[in-house]
Amino acid sequence: xRADRKVGIVGWGVYVxxxxxKSEELARGWGRDWNRYAAGIMVEEKSVPGxxxxxxxxxxxASVNALKRARLDASLLRxxxxxxxxxxxxxxxxxxxxxxxxxxxxxxxxxxxxxxxxACKAGTEAMQSVIGLVGSGMIEYGLAVGADTxxxxxxxxxxxxxxxxxxxxxxxxxxxxxxIIEASLSHVTDTPDFWRRQHERYPAHTRAFTGExxxxxxxxxxxxELMSLMGTGPExxxxxxxxxxxxxxxxxxxxxxxxxxxKLKPGLITPYIGNTYSGSALVGLAAVLDQAKPGQRxxxxxxxxxxxxxxFHIEVGDGIEEVQGLAPKTLDYVSRKEYVDxxxxxxxxxxxxxxxxxxxx
Amino acid sequence: xxAYWQSVPAHWRELPARYRLEGGKCRDCGHTTLPxxxxxxxxxxxxxxxxxxxxRGKVVNYxxxxxxxxxxxxxxxxxxxxxxxxxxxxIFSQLTDVHPDEVREGMEVEMVLRKTRVxxxxxxxxxxxxxxxxxx
Amino acid sequence: MVYIVGAGLTKVGNHWNxxxxxxxxxxxxxxxxxxxxxxxxxxxxxxxxSGVINGQENLASYVTTHLGMTGTPAVKxxxxxxxxxxxxxxxxxxxxxxxxxxxxxxGVEKMTDYTALxxxxxxxxxxxxxxxxAFPGGTLDSIHALMMRAYMRKYxxxxxxxxxxxxxxxxxxxxxxxxxxxxxxxxKSYEASPVIAEPIKMLDLAPLSDGAAAVVLSREAxxxxxxxxxxxxxxxxxxxxxxxxxxxQLPSVRAAFKRALSESPDFKPDFYAIHDYSSVMxxxxxxxxxxxxxxxxxxxxxxxxxxxxGSSPVNPxxxxxxxGNPIGATGVYQAAEAFLQLTGRAEGWQVPGARSALLLSVxxxxxxxxxxxxxxx
Numbered sequence: 121x122r123a124d125r126k127v128g129i130v131g132w133g134v135y136v137x138x139x140x141x142k143s144e145e146l147a148r149g150w151g152r153d154w155n156r157y158a159a160g161i162m163v164e165e166k167s168v169p170g171x172x173x174x175x176x177x178x179x180x181x182a183s184v185n186a187l188k189r190a191r192l193d194a195s196l197l198r199x200x201x202x203x204x205x206x207x208x209x210x211x212x213x214x215x216x217x218x219x220x221x222x223x224x225x226x227x228x229x230x231x232x233x234x235x236x237x238x239a240c241k242a243g244t245e246a247m248q249s250v251i252g253l254v255g256s257g258m259i260e261y262g263l264a265v266g267a268d269t270x271x272x273x274x275x276x277x278x279x280x281x282x283x284x285x286x287x288x289x290x291x292x293x294x295x296x297x298x299x300i301i302e303a304s305l306s307h308v309t310d311t312p313d314f315w316r317r318q319h320e321r322y323p324a325h326t327r328a329f330t331g332e333x334x335x336x337x338x339x340x341x342x343x344x345e346l347m348s349l350m351g352t353g354p355e356x357x358x359x360x361x362x363x364x365x366x367x368x369x370x371x372x373x374x375x376x377x378x379x380x381x382x383k384l385k386p387g388l389i390t391p392y393i394g395n396t397y398s399g400s401a402l403v404g405l406a407a408v409l410d411q412a413k414p415g416q417r418x419x420x421x422x423x424x425x426x427x428x429x430x431x432f433h434i435e436v437g438d439g440i441e442e443v444q445g446l447a448p449k450t451l452d453y454v455s456r457k458e459y460v461d462x463x464x465x466x467x468x469x470x471x472x473x474x475x476x477x478x479x480x481x
Numbered sequence: 482x483x484a485y486w487q488s489v490p491a492h493w494r495e496l497p498a499r500y501r502l503e504g505g506k507c508r509d510c511g512h513t514t515l516p517x518x519x520x521x522x523x524x525x526x527x528x529x530x531x532x533x534x535x536x537r538g539k540v541v542n543y544x545x546x547x548x549x550x551x552x553x554x555x556x557x558x559x560x561x562x563x564x565x566x567x568x569x570x571x572i573f574s575q576l577t578d579v580h581p582d583e584v585r586e587g588m589e590v591e592m593v594l595r596k597t598r599v600x601x602x603x604x605x606x607x608x609x610x611x612x613x614x615x616x617x
Numbered sequence: 618m619v620y621i622v623g624a625g626l627t628k629v630g631n632h633w634n635x636x637x638x639x640x641x642x643x644x645x646x647x648x649x650x651x652x653x654x655x656x657x658x659x660x661x662x663x664x665x666x667s668g669v670i671n672g673q674e675n676l677a678s679y680v681t682t683h684l685g686m687t688g689t690p691a692v693k694x695x696x697x698x699x700x701x702x703x704x705x706x707x708x709x710x711x712x713x714x715x716x717x718x719x720x721x722x723x724g725v726e727k728m729t730d731y732t733a734l735x736x737x738x739x740x741x742x743x744x745x746x747x748x749x750x751a752f753p754g755g756t757l758d759s760i761h762a763l764m765m766r767a768y769m770r771k772y773x774x775x776x777x778x779x780x781x782x783x784x785x786x787x788x789x790x791x792x793x794x795x796x797x798x799x800x801x802x803x804x805k806s807y808e809a810s811p812v813i814a815e816p817i818k819m820l821d822l823a824p825l826s827d828g829a830a831a832v833v834l835s836r837e838a839x840x841x842x843x844x845x846x847x848x849x850x851x852x853x854x855x856x857x858x859x860x861x862x863x864x865x866q867l868p869s870v871r872a873a874f875k876r877a878l879s880e881s882p883d884f885k886p887d888f889y890a891i892h893d894y895s896s897v898m899x900x901x902x903x904x905x906x907x908x909x910x911x912x913x914x915x916x917x918x919x920x921x922x923x924x925x926x927g928s929s930p931v932n933p934x935x936x937x938x939x940x941g942n943p944i945g946a947t948g949v950y951q952a953a954e955a956f957l958q959l960t961g962r963a964e965g966w967q968v969p970g971a972r973s974a975l976l977l978s979v980x981x982x983x984x985x986x987x988x989x990x991x992x993x994x
Contacts, residue, residue: 138578171556172577172595176608180594208606217608221500221594448616456616467555474555485747486739495748514860516749522860542864544762545815546754550739553754561755563763563859573746573859575753581815586770597753609753 121248121304123255128297129289129434130192130261131443133185134406135178136285136393136453139168141465143280149462150275161280162367166394168460169269169284171468175204176214178399179267180221182288185447187222189298190290192261195226197290199253199262200233203242203398204286205316206269207235224263239314240363241424242266243287243398248304248430250291261292268397273322274471281366283394285453287402298440299409299418301432303350307342308428315426325425331369334427339363339373342429343421350433354378358416361387361404363423365395370404379419386411387418392454405434407450412436486552487600492607499609502534502592504570513570536592537615538566545581552598560584564612578613589615619709619846620994622839623652624953626830629797629941631729637664637671638683640829641725645684648721648831648953653840657833658717660684660691663704663724665945665980667693669740671727680723690717697744698894699851700724701830701948702978702987706849708834718836724949725829737825741944744981746857758822758895759814760858760982765897766816767864772912776816779896780807781918783820783938786893789925790935793966797826797941821896823936828943830950838994842960848884848990850876856984865912867898867983870905874977877988884990887971888930888958890951892979893937902977903931925968933958933968948978948987959993 142165147154158164169178179202187194200222202214215233218224225231236242236249243266250262267286272278294300313334316323339362347353354360360379362370367390374384387404390396396403401422408418418434466472485491497503498516505517509526517531543562546553553559560576562584576584577595590612598607625647627640635643641662649655660681668674677691694704701724708720731737738758742751745760768774783802790796802820810820834846852872855861878884889906893899900914908929909917917923918931925933934940934954937947955974957963976989 170578170595172597172611174596174606177593177595220496221608223501452616470555491748492752495752498749522855542763542766544759544766544817545812546756546759547811547815548734548738548756548758548813549754550742550751550756551733551735552739554735556754559754561753561759571859573750573753573755573857575755607752611753 122302123251125255125257126294126300127251127254127291128294128300128437129409130292130296130298131186131188131190131290132287132406132409133182133189133447134285134287134403134450134453135181135185136167137169137173138456138458139170139460139468140165140457141168141460141462145462146279157280160368163281163391163394165392166281166283167285168465168468173284174208174269175206175267175286176208176217178269178284178286179214179218179265179288182267182286183218183222183263183265186263186288186290188447189443191443191446192290194222194224196261197222197224197263198231198259199250200224200231201236201246201249201264203236203238203246203264203266204268205237205239205242205397206271218265238428239424239426240365240397240400241422241428241430243402244422244430247289247291248306251301251304254291254293261290264289264291266398266402268399270395270397271316271322278323278325281390281395283396285393285396285403286399287406289402298437298443300435300437302435303346303433304430305342305346305349306428306430307338307345311427313425313427330425334425335365335369335423336373338427338429339421339423340377342431343377343419346431346433356417357383357419359383359387359408359412360419361401361408362421363401364388364390364404365400367391389450389454403450409440410444410449410451412440414438414440487604489605492605500594502536502610503531504534505529506532513568515570515572534570535567538564538590540584540586540588540590541565541571542586543576543584562612564590575611576613577611591615619712620835620838621832621844621846621952621956621991622835622842623648623654623833624831624956625651626795626950626953627828628795629826629828629943632827633729637667637673637725637727638679640727640827641680641723642683644725644829644831645721645723648833652833654719654833657689657719657721659708659711659720660686660689661704661708661720661722662691662693663700663722663945663949664693664726665695665697665700666726666728666740669743670731695945696985697980698892698944699948699978699980699985699987700945701951702976702989703851703948703985705948705952705989706851706987709846709849712834712836720834721831722834722949723829723831724946726943726946727827728825728943729827750857750859756814757981758817761895761898762814762817763858764864764901764982765895768897768900769816771865774912774915777804777808778915779821780804781915782893782896782899783807785918785923786932786936786938789933789966790939793934793940796935796939797824798939817895823894823938823942826941826943828941828946828950830946830953832949832952832956842956843994844956844959844991845994846989847992848877848880849988850874851987852876853985854983856981858982865901867901867905867986869983869986870902870977870979873986873988874906877990881990885973886975886990887973888933888968890955890974890976891931891936892947892977893932894942894979898979898982902979906975906977925966930968933963934966948976951976951978952989955991959991
């Protein structure tokens with residue numbers, strides 16, 4: 121998919137809560153030995169949302185950072201899409217709150233807005249939609265966010281990785297962009313590797329089935345198809361960013377596609393903060409943009425269970441270095457941290473119910 | 482639970498102040514308030530304009546709440562503070578992302594948006610400004 | 618001229634088996650009996666939280682119904698903790714404005730129907746700015762805490778210096794029959810008490826109490842006992858503490874005092890009834906009334922002066938801290954207690970030879986203050 125009109129990233133921003141829990145502590149909570157799992161998961165600690173944080177508050181701060189880098193007044197945004205699988209309301213769009221908090225669409229609030237759900241690739245799905253709107257000339261600027269306070273059932277393997285954070289991207293015309301999105305391509309099939317039924321608190325997953333037929337198959341297909349469309353190979357990219365459900369999968373899929381570890385590591389953030397689900401690949405991309413130089417090329421491939429992948433070919437443009445320092449960088453948030461124990465984690469994640477708990481959720 | 486507590490319009494109409502720190506500025510004496518007032522509390526002028534207040538300030542005074550009102554007990558202990566914004570506006574806010582023993586008078590803080598009052602599992606989630614120690 | 622000619626009050630405390638109507642009736646009927654009157658022209662009810670806690674508004678009619686006074690004009694006066702003082706002021710003005718010759722003021726509050734502290738804390742949060750103080754999580758106690766921190770910083774007063782007021786109040790209340798907390802307090806227990814809203818501790822604060830008090834006001838002096846109200850003044854301040862210039866002062870107390878004094882410039886009280894919702898507010902009130910210099914209230918409350926037999930006794934019955942604080946009724950308690958004092962009937966808690974008193978009733982953190990000056994006839 122290539123837009124009629126060239127579009128790109130005008131600004132980007134991330135947010136990661138300050139609280140962390142060590143995988144070792146999560147294991148201890150269930151009487152397990154983390155050393156037995158460490159190599160298979162490769163996530164040493166994960167971010168934990170504060171007691172008053174959720175997808176909206178995460179999306180808000182990431183968006184404020186994106187606006188700072190874009191040097192754009194929020195009133196000029198004409199599309200706001202939030203990709204998430206942890207909506208604060210099952211029915212009531214997170215985007216409506218974000219639009220009002222940012223002042224998107226001006227005083228008349230003349231903007232479109234919606235929430236997207238496609239497991240962990242809802243954020244890139246939102247980005248594709250904004251690319252379409254800007255690329256067709258319907259709007260000049262739009263905002264796409266991928267953010268989650270990811271769910272993982274207590275005691276389940278996902279508890280080691282389900283984290284909180286997000287990234288926001290302001291998409292606009294190429295002449296205002298610091299990185300051009302040359303093309304995007306998606307691959308989607310009915311592959312039920314992971315889901316959460318209506319009204320359930322925690323997702324169900326299919327363990328090893330989430331690997332080959334789901335994660336690897338979709339990412340590899342989307343990446344290869346995009347490179348074929350662009351006439352490129354792994355050697356043509358300076359960075360490759362993949363959805364990162366753990367520390368191991370993105371390295372393995374990158375290697376399989378022919379990328380060397382030095383191209384994968386700058387965008388690999390999950391080992392330090394866990395899997396931010398809809399934010400995962402987009403936080404990785406932000407970390408790359410934080411340090412990218414003009415002329416560099418980035419391949420981004422997300423993955424959402426269910427299942428599908430969105431791939432993007434991005435070329436970094438002039439001017440990126442001017443905006444990198446205009447807002448806190450991904451690694452600023454990664455290094456801003458304070459550890460909590462399992463009890464505090466359980467309280468912050470509202471796994472503990474109080475008597476007459478009127479402030480629940 | 483008291484009905485006023487769960488009022489949706491009562492929160493909704495305050496969103497400009499609670500989401501965006503929209504306050505008032507007296508066109509005659511320059512005094513600023515949150516929320517905006519119809520009459521300037523300093524000079525009595527009715528010539529008030531709406532402005533966006535700065536999102537940074539410092540803690541002037543604070544209290545650590547251990548005995549919370551209904552609906553806030555899950556957050557205890559939490560800190561409420563008198564904050565002087567960069568333009569001198571004084572506001573009252575909850576602090577977040579901070580331990581009570583880390584709070585000091587003069588501490589530099591910045592605005593974030595957080596869940597403030599949640600009406601149970603089925604009601605409204607009321608978000609508003611809170612302040613946290615500045616990141617840089 | 619307006620006189621208090623009768624008073625009645627219930628014990629302050631947890632009245633589990635008695636409702637607003639029982640408490641109000643007991644106080645009102647005993648005030649009528651004390652005044653030896655059968656009827657009044659007007660009933661003014663003082664109450665702060667019946668709507669929030671008891672689900673009962675239209676309280677004036679509710680009270681007259683249960684007093685067997687259906688038909689008598691009545692109104693509820695609400696000004697948070699100053700409701701009682703404000704009700705007395707309104708009642709006095711009904712008489713001086715020739716709307717009535719005899720008025721019953723009955724203050725009643727029923728706090729203990731909320732058994733959870735979270736609920737009573739939420740109820741008291743209605744005294745501060747609901748939208749910009751209570752909504753972000755502020756409580757009435759936390760607003761007092763801001764005053765305490767400002768006071769401690771400005772005058773370099775350590776927190777243990779705030780124990781003098783609670784210790785004195787408990788000592789006074791220990792011999793007051795209708796007081797709620799009739800035990801002496803050691804400074805050590807004060808220091809060990811739990812933090813409510815740092816730096817405010819539980820023993821800095823008045824308890825939450827049930828109770829009712831009533832006084833009968835009349836244009837004519839009483840048959841047996843009379844106390845004249847010789848001055849009344851009231852003033853407000855911002856409801857929001859965050860808009861105050863200086864949290865170590867209570868300008869509304871100063872203004873109300875000045876207005877009351879303008880009626881009787883030579884007035885010298887033999888004792889003071891102040892509104893000690895918190896230790897620090899008691900301190901600042903004492904300073905506003907000229908009992909102590911700025912920042913020196915701790916010395917005053919630890920001195921002989923403030924004691925029942927001292928030169929400027931404060932709260933001889935034990936104050937809000939130990940007599941108890943039935944919020945909206947508290948100002949009426951002050952009037953009823955002064956009536957008993959000035960007619961020499963405060964047995965066990967009498968200020969020797971007291972002939973005059975100053976009554977200070979305060980709502981919120983000085984958001985509304987009322988001062989009455991009363992003198993034995």
